Amino acid sequence: MVDWGVIGLGSLDGRSCVISPFRTARRVSALAARDRLARVAVHEAGHTFNLEHCPSSGCLMQDANGKVATTDREDDLCPVCRRALAAKGIAVPDKVAKP
Ligand SMILES: [Zn+2]
């Protein structure tokens, strides 16, 4: 197993997850770091709702493979992940456009 270090970690169908700003804040503005951390938070919370990694490019549940740059390319939850959450009764708001 490769040790990427931890950006975030969530237990599948579990009750806890952790995120760390250490790697997400590297070499970016405070605003970009906050955006990254928010993406990681949604990803890890998704794991606790039993979402596994998603193969759809740009989905927030895509595996970062240890690269924070992958997180930067993530845009939103894909329709498959949204449906999986909806099936559990979890409403996901529509994406909010950036100002
Ligand atoms: Zn993950």
Ligand SMILES: [Zn+2]
């Ligand atoms: Zn997805």
